[in-house]
Amino acid sequence: MQIQPILAALRRHKAGTLLIALQIALTLAIVCNALFIIHQRLSHLSEPSGVDEANLFVIENFWGVQYSTQEASSEIKADLAALRQLPAVEDAAPSNSYPLRGGGWDNFISLTPEQIKPTTDASVYISDESLIHTLGVKLIAGRDFTPDEVRDMGTRENIHPPVVIVSKAMADKLFPDGNALGKPLYSMSAEPTVIIGIVERLQREEVNTWSAPFVNQSLIWPMRQAIPIGLYYIVRAKPGQLAAAMQEAPKALYGRNRMRIIDSHDGLLSFAQVRQRAYNRDRGMAVLLGIICVVLLAITGAGIVGLTSFWVGQRRKQIGVRRALGATHRDILHYFLTENLLISLGGIAVGVLLTFGLNLWLVTRFELRVMPLAYVLSGVVILLLLGQGAVFAPALRASRVSPVEATRPV
Amino acid sequence: MLKMTHLSKVYRTEVVETYALRDFNIDVKEGEFVAVTGPSGSGKTTFLTIAGLLETFTGGEYHLDGVEVSHLDDNARSRIRNEKIGFIFQAFNLIPDLNVFDNVEVPLRYRGMKAPERKQRIMDALERVGLASRAKHYPAELSGGQQQRVAIARALAGSPRLLLADEPTGNLDTQMARGVLELLEEIHREGATIVMVTHDPELAARAQRNVHIIDGQVVDLAEDPRFHTAYAAAAGQVRG
Numbered sequence: 317m318q319i320q321p322i323l324a325a326l327r328r329h330k331a332g333t334l335l336i337a338l339q340i341a342l343t344l345a346i347v348c349n350a351l352f353i354i355h356q357r358l359s360h361l362s363e364p365s366g367v368d369e370a371n372l373f374v375i376e377n378f379w380g381v382q383y384s385t386q387e388a389s390s391e392i393k394a395d396l397a398a399l400r401q402l403p404a405v406e407d408a409a410p411s412n413s414y415p416l417r418g419g420g421w422d423n424f425i426s427l428t429p430e431q432i433k434p435t436t437d438a439s440v441y442i443s444d445e446s447l448i449h450t451l452g453v454k455l456i457a458g459r460d461f462t463p464d465e466v467r468d469m470g471t472r473e474n475i476h477p478p479v480v481i482v483s484k485a486m487a488d489k490l491f492p493d494g495n496a497l498g499k500p501l502y503s504m505s506a507e508p509t510v511i512i513g514i515v516e517r518l519q520r521e522e523v524n525t526w527s528a529p530f531v532n533q534s535l536i537w538p539m540r541q542a543i544p545i546g547l548y549y550i551v552r553a554k555p556g557q558l559a560a561a562m563q564e565a566p567k568a569l570y571g572r573n574r575m576r577i578i579d580s581h582d583g584l585l586s587f588a589q590v591r592q593r594a595y596n597r598d599r600g601m602a603v604l605l606g607i608i609c610v611v612l613l614a615i616t617g618a619g620i621v622g623l624t625s626f627w628v629g630q631r632r633k634q635i636g637v638r639r640a641l642g643a644t645h646r647d648i649l650h651y652f653l654t655e656n657l658l659i660s661l662g663g664i665a666v667g668v669l670l671t672f673g674l675n676l677w678l679v680t681r682f683e684l685r686v687m688p689l690a691y692v693l694s695g696v697v698i699l700l701l702l703g704q705g706a707v708f709a710p711a712l713r714a715s716r717v718s719p720v721e722a723t724r725p726v
Numbered sequence: 727m728l729k730m731t732h733l734s735k736v737y738r739t740e741v742v743e744t745y746a747l748r749d750f751n752i753d754v755k756e757g758e759f760v761a762v763t764g765p766s767g768s769g770k771t772t773f774l775t776i777a778g779l780l781e782t783f784t785g786g787e788y789h790l791d792g793v794e795v796s797h798l799d800d801n802a803r804s805r806i807r808n809e810k811i812g813f814i815f816q817a818f819n820l821i822p823d824l825n826v827f828d829n830v831e832v833p834l835r836y837r838g839m840k841a842p843e844r845k846q847r848i849m850d851a852l853e854r855v856g857l858a859s860r861a862k863h864y865p866a867e868l869s870g871g872q873q874q875r876v877a878i879a880r881a882l883a884g885s886p887r888l889l890l891a892d893e894p895t896g897n898l899d900t901q902m903a904r905g906v907l908e909l910l911e912e913i914h915r916e917g918a919t920i921v922m923v924t925h926d927p928e929l930a931a932r933a934q935r936n937v938h939i940i941d942g943q944v945v946d947l948a949e950d951p952r953f954h955t956a957y958a959a960a961a962g963q964v965r966g
């Protein structure tokens with residue numbers, strides 16, 4: 317290794333050296349952060365929802381008539397009965413929303429009624445005693461609702477259910493000691509709501525990065541959304557009969573009562589479609605960032621190839637002189653590889669600082685998480701390999717310069 | 727030390743074949759100081775590049791220090807250049823990005839010499855050419871004569887047995903040229919074999935032996951009528 321003379325020579329080529337080092341630094345910072353965001357988005361994507369996704373679908377039902385609370389309530393009950401009668405259907409439940417829908421009802425949750433700052437928040441699913449069985453989620457403690465615990469919720473009444481079923485993540489958040497069952501929680505009311513059951517896992521409705529830390533905090537309120545607008549029916553098909561169930565269900569509903577709208581495009585979605593839609597933006601973002609990374613790396617690689625080629629052309633004479641003075645092919649190859657390594661290391665040193673700087677800014681601006689060291693390390697490895705790879709072809713060309721070039725005028 | 731027999735060198739381009747050397751015979755003994763003269767384009771540089779293993783030849787034989795070199799691979803040739811041969815070029819050929827010290831160090835690094843020994847040899851060599859005080863200067867900051875002295879120091883530092891110089895004074899004025907020649911004579915007295923190409927008959931006259939090349943062949947000056955005209959023309963060019 318001949319680091320000292322290579323550094324000495326580089327000092328005479330400051331502009332090119334600084335330019336490439338800076339490019340490497342910026343690329344490192346952007347690629348590391350992009351990879352981190354991509355990973356976050358993608359890991360998000362494979363998050364299990366806790367429900368029996370393979371056999372579930374949802375129907376979005378709008379009423380075509382202004383029903384009173386009582387009327388809406390009995391219509392819902394009749395609809396559910398009709399759905400459950402279908403041969404391909406296992407069970408059905410009414411709900412205000414479902415996991416991965418993208419948005420819904422979100423409540424602050426406190427441990428005492430006087431609390432000013434809430435303890436945390438939860439996605440609220442409004443449904444009845446059929447929801448747990450329909451979703452296929454597992455009740456790990458306590459019990460399900462009884463039919464008489466389910467109340468009708470109209471437009472005007474501000475009712476608060478006395479009992480609630482929560483997800484395990486929710487229970488653990490509120491009662492880290494693990495004794496949530498039977499305890500009260502308070503949600504925008506001075507009336508306590510007692511936890512009567514805990515389900516193993518039930519994902520929230522939103523899938524944005526903001527909610528990522530509480531992705532499984534949810535609770536179920538025993539209420540029937542008997543309001544004039546409409547509601548969702550969550551339907552669980554018998555195993556392997558999803559397609560048949562999805563065909564039969566809307567027909568059965570229209571057959572029972574025509575005064576409704578089920579949108580032909582969005583009104584009937586299998587859970588696979590729900591998942592696809594929920595993560596469309598994340599996937600798009602990941603692909604976009606991936607493309608940016610590849611383009612950036614390609615530009616940096618091309619920059620290194622270009623500059624080294626230029627330098628090799630510029631130094632043909634001195635390469636010939638070095639060869640005349642005893643340098644082997646390998647010595648010349650090493651010279652350029654080492655030179656690139658030194659520039660890369662310089663760029664990387666600055667780049668690591670930039671990487672953490674950018675991450676810090678993203679953390680404060682966009683609530684991103686702090687980047688683990690592994691990302692920076694893999695970014696460093698990628699850039700070192702890129703540099704050495706990019707420099708190899710011109711370096712090989714340099715090593716083939718004949719020693720006779722030393723004697724001939726250029 | 728250096729023996730070529732029936733050696734030929736052909737440069738082929740798409741249109742022509744140029745015989746830069748043909749049936750070229752020369753025998754330089756260990757410790758000799760030989761001056762090579764001849765008109766421009768006669769093959770002097772070609773001869774030196776082949777002698778210095780910078781280039782391969784087309785036919786014939788070349789023994790360097792008793793070894794037939796045509797079968798050596800590139801690494802072996804590099805090692806011989808590094809250890810046995812010192813080059814001095816007309817255009818000095820210092821590396822502009824490196825200072826004087828680092829320039830002289832180049833061949834020593836390729837030899838894998840340890841830093842303390844390198845430093846010792848570099849300073850000794852620079853001392854000999856009178857430029858120890860300029861070790862930190864860059865080539866561009868030196869005069870032509872000084873640059874050629876640095877080049878000589880670079881050749882000297884490796885203590886080569888054979889010194890090849892291609893018109894070492896061609897870019898220098900008379901006074902500087904004389905200084906360079908005195909250095910070469912001193913090196914020769916210490917035992918090195920020197921082959922020097924030159925246009926200058928005065929300098930050539932100070933060598934032990936003169937070899938004349940015309941049209942890629944070594945000729946006997948006294949017997950070849952071609953030489954008289956060519957030599958006179960070349961000498962006239964240099965003086966004019």
Ligand SMILES: Nc1ncnc2c1ncn2[C@@H]1O[C@H](COP(=O)(O)OP(=O)(O)O)[C@@H](O)[C@H]1O
Pocket residue numbers: 737738744745746764765766767768769770771772773
């Ligand atoms: N690389 C080359 N390609 C083609 N012809 C060459 C090359 N190098 C030298 N020659 C030719 O070989 C002949 C000898 O050249 P050279 O050895 O440089 O002569 P000198 O040094 O005596 O002036 C010239 O005719 C020259 O044009």
Ligand SMILES: [Mg+2]
Pocket residue numbers: 770771772
């Ligand atoms: Mg010449």
